[in-house]
Amino acid sequence: MKRIAFLFTLIALTSNLKAQIGIGNTNPKAQLDITASNQATPASTDGIIIPKIDAFPAVNPSVDQQAMLVYLTTATTFGGNAKPAGFYYWNQATTDWVGISSSMNGDHDWYKEGTTTAPSSINDEMFHTGNVAIGKNTADYTLDVASSNVDTTVAVSTTSTTTTPFVTNKGIYNAYAGSSNNDVNVMNNTYSGTSTGVVTTIKNDVYCANATSFSAMQNSFFGSLGVHTGIQNEMGNAISNVGLRNMMYNKTANATREGVLNEIYNNTGTGFSYGVRNLMGNDNPGLTSNTWGFYNSMIGSGNSPNIGFSNYISNSGSGDHYGVFNQLEGTGSGIKTGLFSRIVTSAGGTHYGVYSEVLKAGATNFAGYFLGNVGIGTSSSNIYTFPPSRGTNGQVMRTNGTGTISWNNVSDFAWSTTGNAATATDFIGTTNAQPFKLYSNNIERMRINPTDGEVAIGATTSPYAGDSLAAIGSAALPFSTSGYTAQNGSGIWGETLTGNATTFSSVQGVYYGTSIGSGVQGNYSGTSTNTTRSGIYGACTTPAATNGGVGVYGYNSISSGNQHIGVFGTYNTSAYGLSVYGVAFGGGIITGNVDAAVVGWRANNNNYSGYFNGNHVIANGTKSASVGTSKGNQLLYVTEAPEVWFEDIGGGTLRNGIAHIDLDPLFLETIFVDKKHPMRIFLQEEGESNGLIVIKDSDNKGFTVKEKNGGNANISFSYRIMAKRLHFQDHRFGNDPVWGKGDTRKYNRYASPPPVDYEQNIRFQEEQRKNYKPDLLPEGFVSYEQLMKQAEEKVKSSERPKKTKENN
Secondary structure, three states: OHHHHHHHHHHHHOOOOOOOEEEOOOOOOOOEEEOOOOOOOOOOOOOOOOOEEOOOOOOOOOHHHOOOEEEEOOOEEEOOEEEOOEEEEEEOOOOEEEEOOHHHOOOOOOEEOOOOOOOOOOOOOEEOOOOEEEOOOOOOOOEEEOOOOOOOOOOOOOOOOOOOOOOOOOOOOOOOOOOOOOOOOOOOOOOOOOOOOOOOOOOOOOOOOOOOOOOOOOOOOOOOOOOOOOOOOOOOOOOOOOOOOOOOOOOOOOOOOOOOOOOOOOOOOOOOOOOOOOOOOOOOOOOOOOOOOOOOOOOOOOOOOOOOOOOOOOOOOOOOOOOOOOOOOOOOOOOOOOOOOOOOOOOOOOOOOOOOOOOOOOOOOOOOOOOOOEEEEOOOOOEEEEOOOOOOOOOEEEEOOOOEEEEEOHHHHOOOOOOOOOOOOOOOOOOOOOOEEEEEOOEEEEEEOOOOOOEEEOOOOOOOOOOOEEEOOOOOOOOOOOOOOOOOOOOOOOOOOOOOOOOOOOOOOOOOOOOOOOOOOOOOOOOOOOOOOOOOOOOOOOOOOOOOOOOOOOOOOOOOOOOOOOOOOOOOOOOOEEEEEEEOOOOOOOOOOOEEEEEEEOOOOOOOOOOOOOOOOOOOOOOEEEEOOEOEOEEEEOOOOOEOEEEEEEEEEOEOOEEEEEOOHHHHOOEEOOOOOOOEEEEEEOOOOOOEEEEEOOOOOEEEEEEHHHOOOOOEEEEEEEEEEOOOOOOEOOOOHHHOOOOOHHHOOOOOOOOOOHHHHHHHHHHHHHOOOOOOOOOOOOOHHHHHHHHHHHHHHHOOOOOOOOOO
16 A cells, blocks of 8 residues: 555656656556556456545536546436446536446436336347437438348348247238328338349248148238228339239149139128229320230140130129120220120131020020120121111011111002012002092092192192191091100101201291180190199200300280280199299209299399399389398398489598598499489498588599588598489389379289298298289289180190090
């Protein structure tokens, strides 16, 4: 001890010397070189004792003490970190005591699993929360591995004899959990290179000697949302792209070989199940890029059967079964072929383009079933097309020589009378200028006149020149022409062909009688409940024109009297109904208990449901807006005036007692203002003031609002402007001649207000109908009751007497 004390004293005394000091040696290799008494078998006192402290200093060391070494005898806490007993040095950069042993160092790279203690055994399970790089000096991912010039970057070798039930052994296990709006790749392999060999991003080699099934890749999906894709391949431009390729080498084994096997089980679901579904896009405008949903190429010389496509369906359900189902919907002009078979003439054996075997008896079982034309031939110029539907009893098939076969009655191309054999050139008729007549019961019923080919029925000629067909009624047959059908068609159809410039209608009726008849009358007596069923239906379709086109057109050309009606509509009010109804774009047919003479319906707030260029008069009624509320649509009524006013409403603010208002220029274009027809302005104060006055601009394009008595208030105000409508500025009242002369107040009556509640209003309408009394009408009016009586008479007059056996 005296020697050591002496040495430290010597060190202190020679601290300013630059010589090296050796302890236990005569040739020091450093500033201070201490040698043990025996390096091989040292003594228990060989060493240096660093200052021992029971706690760190209360005042931190400074930069002058950087790297100062101490030994902490008692575990403590410093800077919020646990400090176990051991050697520590002062680190000024972090103002912290740093332990020399990793077990006491707070800046550990690894911790034992579930702790903040550094690992101390080679068998410890440990964790690290930062990214780790191998083969590179930057770590961009949790585990970032880089290599070059090696054949294997990461090798995982797992040896397991685990036989625990329901436990799967895994070589590599990826578990990804999260919610993201982006694509998620649990495993992403990217190859970039110029290799001339086969490049495989995932390759599985399975070697197993037991009899269990092998799956090189198995995908299991759990969940009911989203699209589940077992394998998805995205390939760029290449000489050849193969989505899925299977190569099987069990050439000698007696085993089944299946390129793709799909097992799909669906017990309760309602979705579609596809064994194989191909979705291919082909936007190549050329004709050399083929797209094949399935392409099978079979090579070899074996004698076993080769089947390009085989379906075996044994499902016992009652649903339809299709061995092959093709649906083609493309809009291109190319040929669409549901099933195409070509057997070259050089192929051996017997050839069947289509072979179908259906031996089940019954009229609804077919070896071939076609809905549409059927063509048979040996070349495109030698095709015969069979008719798409069956003929009637006694008809025969007949070709026109150009490939079309049709069903024909024998009488269509040959006349057959008793004892003659007709040919296609035979006919029935006259060969001179004599009419061709048809008789029954020795009475002429119809004739074809020789001069113009006019056909007359019930007479020898038409009352008017120019008729191709004229049917003239008689006392026994008053209905000269009638058309009936029980099929999906028309009893009578009239059509003026395209390109014709005639001003006459395809079907035209003229009434010259003296009763209540009609030129054309339609009466619907069908059973359909469709709203649009009708007695007469008018439609304007093709060709399209820039302007014009009327589905139903009514015109009254009588030049005297005062009751001319172009189109008239009414209905039987034993039930609710609508007389005339127009539906525009977005509209609909009213349902419910509604009585209306004229209805126009257009989508809300779009254009017009009714448009009038001229006076619009409502007599003995109101003008209302129907507005939706919590109690159903309610009526809001329009205020009426004896003069024609337009008005505008707005507001302004006084600034120091004055404000100027400029009128809307578009509003000014609609009104007329002068000294005789002044503009009326009404003000409403919205604050305290001495009162307001209005000073109109000299050009009547605005006005000034001022506070009385020179006030300087800053308040808001509202205004309402009324001015006469342009071109109607002198209107005040005006007689309505429809109601005749004299005191017409006798035609008015009290109108009970409708209830606000819907159910009450329905009962109110029913009461109104029950207690209805005809209104008093001016002289010359035709009452509703008269119209109903006339309509009933028309309907009765249009009813044909039922045919009996005697007059049939």
